[in-house]
Amino acid sequence: MSSPQNRVAVLTNSISRLNGGIFEAVRNLTLAINTEKRYTLSVFSAIDAYTTADAPLWGATKVHAFPVRGPRSFGYSPELTHALKASNADLLHVHGIWMHPSVAARSWSRQTTKPYIVSPHGLLKPAALQNSGWKKRLAALLYENAHLRHATCLHALNSAEAEAFREYGLRNPICVIPNGTILRDEILRDRQTDGRSILYLGRIHPLKGLRNLITAWSAVRNEAAAMGWRLTIAGWDQNHYRAELERLADQLGVRSSVEFLGPQYGEEKELRLRSASAFILPSESEGLPIGVLEAWSYGLPVLMTQACNLPDGVLAGAALLMDSEAQSIAAVLLTFFALTDDERAAMGRNGRSLVCECYQWEHIGKSMTEVYDWILGQKPKPSCVLV
Numbered sequence: 001m002s003s004p005q006n007r008v009a010v011l012t013n014s015i016s017r018l019n020g021g022i023f024e025a026v027r028n029l030t031l032a033i034n035t036e037k038r039y040t041l042s043v044f045s046a047i048d049a050y051t052t053a054d055a056p057l058w059g060a061t062k063v064h065a066f067p068v069r070g071p072r073s074f075g076y077s078p079e080l081t082h083a084l085k086a087s088n089a090d091l092l093h094v095h096g097i098w099m100h101p102s103v104a105a106r107s108w109s110r111q112t113t114k115p116y117i118v119s120p121h122g123l124l125k126p127a128a129l130q131n132s133g134w135k136k137r138l139a140a141l142l143y144e145n146a147h148l149r150h151a152t153c154l155h156a157l158n159s160a161e162a163e164a165f166r167e168y169g170l171r172n173p174i175c176v177i178p179n180g181t182i183l184r185d186e187i188l189r190d191r192q193t194d195g196r197s198i199l200y201l202g203r204i205h206p207l208k209g210l211r212n213l214i215t216a217w218s219a220v221r222n223e224a225a226a227m228g229w230r231l232t233i234a235g236w237d238q239n240h241y242r243a244e245l246e247r248l249a250d251q252l253g254v255r256s257s258v259e260f261l262g263p264q265y266g267e268e269k270e271l272r273l274r275s276a277s278a279f280i281l282p283s284e285s286e287g288l289p290i291g292v293l294e295a296w297s298y299g300l301p302v303l304m305t306q307a308c309n310l311p312d313g314v315l316a317g318a319a320l321l322m323d324s325e326a327q328s329i330a331a332v333l334l335t336f337f338a339l340t341d342d343e344r345a346a347m348g349r350n351g352r353s354l355v356c357e358c359y360q361w362e363h364i365g366k367s368m369t370e371v372y373d374w375i376l377g378q379k380p381k382p383s384c385v386l387v
Contacts (some may be wrong), residue, residue, distance in 0.1 A: 008033075008372065009089035009108075011045045011098045013075045015063055016050035017265055020203050020236065021290040022121045025179045026095045027058060030178075032062055033363025039372060041092050044084050046075045046100070068232065075100040084108050091372060092116035094151075097123050098139050101248065102147040115152035115375050117175075122157065122287025125164050127307070131207060131285075148172075152375050153385070155368075157288035158309045173252060173387045175371045180361040181293035183352065196229045198303070198333075199276035201264060202291045209282030209324045210245055216282075216329035218252035223337055225257065231280075234249045234261035234272060273298045278336065278344065284324045291358050292319075296351025301344045303332055318351035 012026050013019065020157055030041050042062040051065045066079040081104040094105045097120050109116055154174045155213060156162035162174045202208060210233060217231050242260060249255045264272050279295030280303040291307050296302065302319040304310065313319035322332035373379035
């Protein structure tokens with residue numbers, strides 16, 4: 001059994017809501033592993049606008065955040081690098097790539113000769129590589145390829161991401177462990193529905209397929225209006241993309257049935273999920289979306305693309321599958337409208353059951369702890385590791 005003295009440094013570019021779904025994934029995984037009381041985890045990150053506000057969400061986990069020098073998009077922080085080297089950690093777990101933490105991780109590894117594991121969180125998927133492609137190619141040459149290739153283990157959220165690692169040319173061992181969510185029974189008891197609404201809740205970014213979603217909504221506007229359906233688009237706006245989407249909704253004449261909201265955090269986010277009738281994610285590229293898992297935990301039926309990498313949701317009868325093209329999204333919306341209320345409710349129940357069986361952080365934390373044990377030579381290779 002691992003000693004409580006085993007120390008793990010968790011390295012990420014942000015410990016706040018600005019890191020989107022990665023923030024939720026890293027925080028909950030870290031809390032779950034700390035609950036095991038076999039490893040002591042400390043988190044290292046750069047400071048951003050919401051660091052102070054969100055630091056209490058990490059509970060008793062020690063969080064160390066340092067100022068950024070230069071552009072926030074790279075996150076250069078020499079103080080972070082120094083603190084990491086002084087941490088005396090036995091193992092480093094890096095979450096996210098393409099930024100300064102990758103450089104800091106390699107520097108730590110060269111100095112300490114200790115192992116590290118990297119969780120790219122979907123950022124090596126083909127569509128993600130094409131986004132700002134020339135910058136990623138330059139970063140790969142300068143530091144990221146070396147960072148990835150020298151990792152003791154890579155963490156994939158599913159088999160599709162593991163395949164993407166191999167396609168990129170990486171030959172490291174890979175552990176396949178999904179993201180998770182929190183299942184709370186009071187969610188259904190206090191459910192507050194507000195008419196019929198389909199919710200998108202996530203980053204407002206071109207890769208999320210929102211332009212095609214609005215185009216699809218315009219194609220089904222008559223059916224949506226006849227049955228009282230509305231579309232709500234909520235989340236953090238990246239590079240002013242929301243304004244472009246609002247203009248498109250105006251041009252297509254669907255602005256009256258499409259509501260745009262800003263970021264939803266804490267109680268606002270919970271209220272939004274409680275009041276929704278369904279959840280939609282038309283994304284072109286994902287690792288394993290926390291948003292879908294959260295929607296299922298709230299008993300919501302889900303409409304999602306194959307890029308969400310959750311085929312078990314379709315097999316369990318918890319989701320309808322679509323392509324990211326507008327025509328496919330429109331067809332699935334019509335299929336969903338045609339379901340009875342009982343059929344939609346059954347989809348939501350199926351999603352909650354799936355979360356209960358496969359996607360609770362408690363179980364996921366235990367799986368990652370087994371990977372840590374193996375990396376440190378304390379236990380045999382677990383079944384989730386591919387070599």
